[in-house]
Amino acid sequence: MSFYTSLSGLKGAQTDMSVISNNIANAGSIGFKRSAAQFGDIFASSPSQSTKTIAGQGQRLNGITQQFTQGSYETSEKTLDMAIVGEGFFVVKGAPPTNAVTYSRNGAFTPLEDGTVVDTTGSTLQLLPVDTDGNVTDASLGGAYDLVLPKVSSTNPDADLVNVSVGIDGLVSATFADGSTEKLGKIAMASFPATEGLRPVGDAHWQSTGESGAPVIDSPGSGAMGAVRSGALERSNVDITEELVLLIAAQRNFQANAKAIEGASTLTQTVINMN
Template identity: 75%
Template structure:
């Protein structure tokens, strides 16, 4: 039994090191959120047995949870680089025919040749419709639409685009050569009842699940959505010093369990060689 008990410890330490290694490797990834492995003990006995006479049977992985704490920020000279100060996430939509909706903290957006604003995976950033005063008129996923930067003023095709500005509340305004301004919408953001239940799909993107609950869609500065900082990017929330200390601890656990297996093997060999 001691073999299997120590073997479960070896597997747990290996999983712990894998999680920590993944955190360290993504320390420079924009919008990445660190993960933490959580373990629980294994204990089993029949109803008629006294638990005072039974040892545990090892450990098992309860789950790998993500830590959605705020990451540090770095300045950027691009207007389409955005960082969120709060709990919200950007809403992006994939290409047809699936047009799968995902949520991300990676605010590194660029403009494609067709003037659509996309993230690093090519998913299109979503906007919410607003009225003339900049108030959101539809805060649902069905009402959200693709962020497309106009090449010219809607009222004057000869007036070319000069600038695009993004406010703290996510209001996107386009300015043209004739001095006119056009409000394009507000950047769609989402929060969830249980952020830890989101399903990671890579590239700092997540999808909603039954464990996360349905998304609440709204604009920035509303509730826990937070504010949007244009010209900045949120780095990962990985603390290298903390991760290295945890990695050393996981290595020590692995070595200790390996020693326990070696000791059990020696005891078994001694018993077998007894005459």
């Protein structure tokens, strides 16, 4: 039995090292959120047995949870590079035919030739409609639409686009050569009842699940939503020093369990030799 007990610890330490290694590998990834492996002990006995005479039977992996703490910020010279200060996720929509909606902390957005603003995966940033005063008129996923930068003013076809600004409240405004401005909408953001239940799909993107609950859509600075900082990017929340310490501990656990298996093997061999 000691073989299997130590084997469960060996597998657990290996999983722990894999999780930590992934954290370290993504220390420079924009918007990455570190994960941590959580373990529990295995204990089994029959109703007629006394638990005072039963040893534990090892450990098991209870889950790998993501840590959605705030990452540090890196300044950028691009207006469409955005970082979320606080809670929430950018809402982005994939290309047809799936049009899959995902939620991201990766605020590296770039305009395409047609003016569509996309992230590093090619998904389009979503906006919420606003009135003339900049107030959101439809805070729902169904009311969101793609952010497309206009090339000319809607009221003056001869006035080209000269500047785009993003406020901390997520209001995207376009300024044209004739001095006029247009409010394009507010950046759509999402929050969840149980953020840890989100399903990661890579590139600091997540999908909602039954465990995370349905998304609550709103603009930056509203409710639980954080503000948006233009000209900045959120780095990963990985602390290299902490991860290296955890890696050393995981290595020691692996070595100790391997030593326990070696000890059990020696005892078994001794018993065999007695016969």
